[in-house]
Amino acid sequence: MLSDRAQILLKTLVERYIADGQPVGSKALSHYSGLDISSATIRNVMVDLEQLGFVASPHTSAGRIPTSLGYRFFVDSLLSVQQLHADKLQPLSNGLPVDNPQRTITAASQLLSQLTHFAGVVLTPRRQDVLLKHIEFLPLSDRRVLLILVTSDGDVQNRIIQTNSLFSQSELSEAANFLNAHCTGRTWHNLRQVVENEVRAVKGELAALLNTAVVYSQDVLSGDTENLVISGERNLLDSDDLAANMGRLRQLFELFERKTALLQLMEAGNRAEGVKIFIGGESGLAPLDDCSIITAPYHANGEVIGTLGVIGPTRMAYERIIPIVDVTARLLSSALSQ
Incomplete structure (x- = not known):
């Protein structure tokens, strides 16, 4: 346990470092902490905190900066979460669109990025109960056909199919009518079974087109699919803390591109x-060693269906970011429950 004096000095140090980005010396700690103690006493406390792993001395500077462990103690024991200011409440008061779940989730990701100036991330729900609502084919040039899939949750997906034959609009309409008649309201597994049983009724190259459409439907209707919606990644380029290490920043953007490891981390939320807050190495992902992730689960009709969050440098204003993530999760839950 830290003494009250040590806690006040650690809290002051973290807050000053978050505000200024510079190592904090004993003179600044004396000024901002409000404690009536000597600089020598402050230095002694800093030595104790450094031995405990809460602060570190960068280079030969006389000042100190918080470590991941120091941030963790600050967040868990010393942080005073602020109420959102009016300028932050205004975008939130407008709510999120409710006409399309995918559009709602994307808007939540963009809102997080806009309000925090970091990267906003939303883990979409597992699509266990997604059904096919409508299929349409549109002819393109060079023997290509655009497949349009509309699901029961309002998601619209497009796929381009390369065909061996040229199809007229009437033939494509015939194929779409067949699938809509036999497959609407079915999951991926039922869709494949129906097409295998009924496709004999369709002649020639249209049968191949139908089978191809079913294959392309798999990633849209499969019950195991999850995805991440990420907005505002470029905001991280404006962070001095992250931009100072371009190699690590490059790894971070590769993590965003691959998504798999980040998916697993978000699932923990x-x-x-x-x-829930992951600070530095707590994420277990090397590209995030200089980052913090603040996440919160969101619900639909009382059931947790996904997680959203913010990714930014460890030197972030936690007292401001935490309520933004929390309120956005509540907004998304409300929008998806309507």
Whole structure:
């Protein structure tokens, strides 16, 4: 346990470093902490905090900066979460669109990025109960056909199919009518079974087109698919803390592109009761060693269906970012429950 004096000095140090980005010396700690103690006493406390792993001395500077462990103690024990200011509440008061779930999720990701100036991330729900609602084919040039798939949750997906034959609009309409008549309201597994049983009724090259459409439907209707919606990645280029290490920043953007490891990390937020914070190496992902992730689960009709969050440098204003993530999760839950 840290003494009250050590906690006040650690809190002051973290807050000053977040505000200024510069190592904090004993003179600044004396001024901002409000403690009536000597600089020698402050230095002694800093030595104790450094030995405990809460602060570090960069280079030969006389000042100190918080470590990941120091941030963790600050967030868990010393942080005073602020109420959102009016300028932050205004975009939130407009709510999120409710006409299309995918559009709602994308808007939540963009809102997080806009309000925090970091990267906004939303883990979409597992699509266990997604059904096919409508299929349409449109002819393109060079023996290509555009497949349009509309799902029961309002998602619209497009796929381009390369064909061996040229199809007229009437032939494509015939194929779409066949699938809509036999497959609407079915999951991926039922869709494949129906087409295998009924496709004999369709002649020639249209049969191949139908089978191809079913294959392309798999990633849209498969019950195991999850995805990440990420907005505002370029905001991280404006962070001095991250931009100073271009190699690490490049790894971070590769992580965004691959998504798999980040998916697993975001899934951990599904099991949290509220806001969950990963600081630095706590994520277990090397590209995020200089970052913090603040996540919160969101619900639909009382059931947790996904996680959203913010990715930014460890030197972030936690007292401001945490309520933004929390409120956005509540907004998304409300929009998806309507």
